[in-house]
Amino acid sequence: MALNRDFIGRSFPPSDPYEVSRVKIREFADAIGDQNPIYRDQEAAKAAGHPDVIAPPTFPIVVSLGGAGLADPELGLNYAMVVHGEQRFEYTRPLRAGDVVVCTSTITDIKSIGKNEKLVIVTEVATVEGEPICKSHNTIVERGA
């Protein structure tokens, strides 16, 4: 089904603040099978010049996944047919334990590609103090029946 083009350029209200914890970073690192001590050990992180353990490069998907805006029935997105098309993270600095972050998402593009619908959502991840951390570019594809 064609997605509602009126959503192009629409921004959603900032997410609730999310506190990045050492435990969550470790859980995520375990789930991707990554034993890097900089995710797990404060001393190793400090030796590498970080104030605390940092999160793996793809960790921000935990906080920037979709967002409530995509659930708006007016958009017309059928989640059962959604696959991830592209993903990119642009970093200003690594995300680390102790950061309290908010995400602000904007739908930047919706277009048809053959039978599929493609939607691009850009999410700015910043600390509650306003320090930018990274920008996530998420392209999702709703497969046509």
Next chain:
Amino acid sequence: MTAKVQYTDVEVGTEIAARSYPVDRADLVKYAGASGDFNPIHWRERVARSVGLPDVIAHGMFTMAQGGRFVTDWVGDPGAVVDYGVRFSSPVVVPDEGGATLEISGKVEEKLDGGKVVVALTARSSDQKVLTRAKAVVQLA
């Protein structure tokens, strides 16, 4: 940041040795829990088939994370990754029996100013390219 790879030690074309990463259903369940993506196409075969997939498939982000791990293992400090993007070209199909294997290799594609390089990744599973346009910009020492 303390990358263990020196900018002066790499050239355009420098290869990063290929590695294999096994993936089984339990990995996908763990990843669902850690990431919060509980889409059943990643753990329930019946649902995957009902939406036209051949079997359960890995989360694209799980595959992307393995590519990230490949790069961060090379550079040492994950904080050295300043940009990382991929396109998911084909799903990683993960059968109940035996699982799947991801084969990842990389190459320095470009040297940028300021000690940064672009690493281009190749990721395959069952001889299919599962990531395309997979590139990481890494700050070297």
